Every structure is written in structure tokens, then in C-alpha cells.
Amino acid sequence: MNKTDLIEHVSQTAAISKVKAKRAIDATMERIKDAVKRGESVTLVGFGTFDLGGRRTRVGRNPRTGAALTIEAARVPKFRPGKAFKNDVK
Numbered sequence: 001m002n003k004t005d006l007i008e009h010v011s012q013t014a015a016i017s018k019v020k021a022k023r024a025i026d027a028t029m030e031r032i033k034d035a036v037k038r039g040e041s042v043t044l045v046g047f048g049t050f051d052l053g054g055r056r057t058r059v060g061r062n063p064r065t066g067a068a069l070t071i072e073a074a075r076v077p078k079f080r081p082g083k084a085f086k087n088d089v090k
Helices: 001-014 018-037 083-089
Strands: 042-044 049-053 057-062 069-070 073-079
Touching: 001 018, 001 073, 018 042, 073 083
Parallel strands: none
Antiparallel strands: 042 049, 049 073, 057 069
């Protein structure tokens, strides 16, 4: 499923136009991104939690040459599925 498929499904399920469904989905995704970017956790009960994690600076290897290189620290988005979501997927 891609975003277009999701818009189609929301449009049909909620009996709204595709334009309104797209706006709603875009607004939801934008709000989740903004909150996580600020370091907030976004919990959708029964679905999961979007959060911000981090990776420390570490040493890696260039696979071609084998030379050591430093991989910088990074902030990374994380998603932890909720219990109901996990159970539904089993």
C-alpha cells in the first residue's frame, strides 16, 4: 500500500472526497513529524508510538578499501507498534 492507496481507502471509508482525505492524511503526518522533530513522543493507542532515538558516533569500515571511518551521531525517528497492532498482524 502506498499513500495514494491510503487516500483512496480513507476517502471511501469516511465517505469524503479524495482531496479532503489527502488533506487529513497530510495534516496528520505533518503533525507527527513536527512533534517527533521537537523530541516529543506521539502515541496512538492501539497502533503504536512514534519517538525520537539517537545513534552515537561510531567507527565503521569502508567496504571497498577496509579503511576506518567515523560515522557521526544522528537523531533517528523510531516506531514501536502497540500491543493491539502486534496482535492483529500475527
